[in-house]
Amino acid sequence: MNLDWSIVWQSRGPLLEGALVTILLTALTMMIAVPGGIVLALMRGSRLRPVAWFATGFVELFRNLPLLLLVYWAFYVMPVLTGLGLPPFATGLAALCLNVSAYNSETFRSGINSIRRGQSEAGLALGMSRSEVFRQIVLPQAWRRVLPILASTWVSLFKDTSLVSVIAVGELAHTAMQIRSQSFRVLEMLTAMAAIYWLLGYPQAKIVDWIHRKYGVRE
Amino acid sequence: MTVFVRKNADKPPMLVYENVKKCYGTFMAVNGVSLHVNAGEVVCLIGPSGSGKSTLLRCTNALETIDGGEIRFEGKPLPTKDAEIRQIRQRMGMVFQSFELFPHKTALENVSIGLTTVKKMATEKARTRAIALLTKVGLADKTANYPANLSGGQQQRVAIARALAMEPHVMLFDEPTSALDPETVGEVLNVMRNLAQEGMTMIVVTHEMSFARRVANWVVVFERGQLLEQGPPQQIFEAPTIERTRDFLGHLGWSG
Numbered sequence: 314m315n316l317d318w319s320i321v322w323q324s325r326g327p328l329l330e331g332a333l334v335t336i337l338l339t340a341l342t343m344m345i346a347v348p349g350g351i352v353l354a355l356m357r358g359s360r361l362r363p364v365a366w367f368a369t370g371f372v373e374l375f376r377n378l379p380l381l382l383l384v385y386w387a388f389y390v391m392p393v394l395t396g397l398g399l400p401p402f403a404t405g406l407a408a409l410c411l412n413v414s415a416y417n418s419e420t421f422r423s424g425i426n427s428i429r430r431g432q433s434e435a436g437l438a439l440g441m442s443r444s445e446v447f448r449q450i451v452l453p454q455a456w457r458r459v460l461p462i463l464a465s466t467w468v469s470l471f472k473d474t475s476l477v478s479v480i481a482v483g484e485l486a487h488t489a490m491q492i493r494s495q496s497f498r499v500l501e502m503l504t505a506m507a508a509i510y511w512l513l514g515y516p517q518a519k520i521v522d523w524i525h526r527k528y529g530v531r532e
Numbered sequence: 533m534t535v536f537v538r539k540n541a542d543k544p545p546m547l548v549y550e551n552v553k554k555c556y557g558t559f560m561a562v563n564g565v566s567l568h569v570n571a572g573e574v575v576c577l578i579g580p581s582g583s584g585k586s587t588l589l590r591c592t593n594a595l596e597t598i599d600g601g602e603i604r605f606e607g608k609p610l611p612t613k614d615a616e617i618r619q620i621r622q623r624m625g626m627v628f629q630s631f632e633l634f635p636h637k638t639a640l641e642n643v644s645i646g647l648t649t650v651k652k653m654a655t656e657k658a659r660t661r662a663i664a665l666l667t668k669v670g671l672a673d674k675t676a677n678y679p680a681n682l683s684g685g686q687q688q689r690v691a692i693a694r695a696l697a698m699e700p701h702v703m704l705f706d707e708p709t710s711a712l713d714p715e716t717v718g719e720v721l722n723v724m725r726n727l728a729q730e731g732m733t734m735i736v737v738t739h740e741m742s743f744a745r746r747v748a749n750w751v752v753v754f755e756r757g758q759l760l761e762q763g764p765p766q767q768i769f770e771a772p773t774i775e776r777t778r779d780f781l782g783h784l785g786w787s788g
């Protein structure tokens with residue numbers, strides 16, 4: 314078998330760029346899906362029935378669809394439905410946000426529910442409003458409890474961003490696949506891609522382990 | 533026989549409960565209770581577990597809403613609007629059985645949070661006030677501690693300081709020593725006794741009979757959501773008029 318690893322080094326520019334897009338996509342998705350998850354979790358707990366139903370429907374729909382399908386759907390169906398012609402990056406981002414917001418919503422919901430009622434009552438008894446109680450007492454405590462789960466979600470998301478390569482978003486997987494099909498260096502490029510994902514993902518996983526140790530619930 | 537005159541009996545009462553009812557489904561937790569609390573009085577609510585004393589206390593600051601009757605505070609029925617309830621709650625301090633300190637905040641922050649959040653007091657001013665209150669409950673050296681690094685008795689004293697920070701007109705204590713190790717019960721009761729001596733109006737749900745006897749001006753005995761008997765501690769503890777009050781006190785090993 315004739316291997317030529319020089320292709321990897323020659324492609325370092327595009328690969329680095331792809332890796333940066335992957336990181337950017339992960340970060341942007343979380344920046345939207347964390348507040349999104351909090352809002353959805355609050356909506357699910359709302360006393361207004363239609364609001365709660367809408368949020369429940371949203372979460373159960375997007376949590377239970379394959380992400381790959383969601384990416385295709387966002388690319389082909391969303392522009393028809395909404396009339397918005399988004400570029401691939403924004404389309405991929407939207408699909409990831411729908412999925413991860415739904416997941417984060419469940420994470421936050423369990424975190425919020427794990428804070429016992431007496432804590433809210435102590436805040437209310439001081440004369441605080443419900444929103445003050447939520448922001449000052451419930452959320453900061455829930456936050457610490459859900460941080461390890463959010464960190465795990467981040468690591469999964471980092472790898473799952475590769476799915477948006479199917480709609481030609483220029484992230485790491487798409488870039489590597491492009492180079493592969495132009496150079497016919499299949500084994501080299503797939504190996505390089507695996508190495509890059511692993512080298513970037515491993516430290517993140519270690520950070521998650523550290524967060525679990527530091528913030529994990531010990532009761 | 534001398535007639536017992538309650539404290540501030542010549543002034544309008546601070547709190548009036550009139551035929552108060554509270555039910556959970558078909559269970560009547562409080563079933564038609566009427567009593568009143570005068571300014572400066574220490575009223576102890578005693579009775580078996582599940583007799584409705586804590587529920588009545590929680591109805592007082594509208595953590596629970598009543599299903600019948602009326603509660604009047606400083607002459608006005610408890611409001612139903614959220615904003616008005618918040619105003620009322622600022623005038624009622626509450627201390628919980630399980631302390632409910634905020635674990636992500638230091639002792640100082642626990643005491644100052646009501647001042648900064650609700651009263652919109654400047655941080656520095658709130659801090660000074662919080663330190664003064666923690667000093668008052670004997671915890672001047674624990675201001676920077678998180679609740680996890682305080683004993684139960686210390687946590688409960690912080691919780692008392694937290695409630696006092698709002699300058700309440702009445703303090704509601706919901707079994708403040710029931711979750712404490714026996715060795716730390718005394719320090720909390722001491723703080724409460726000092727508070728009573730300063731003239732604070734207090735409603736105390738408690739199983740501490742010696743505290744009720746020595747500190748209370750008025751004792752109310754509950755059973756199954758109803759008021760069994762009320763009177764000055766001398767009467768309740770030495771000459772209860774009702775047989776079941778005697779039974780209850782007898783069960784606790786109280787022998788007059």
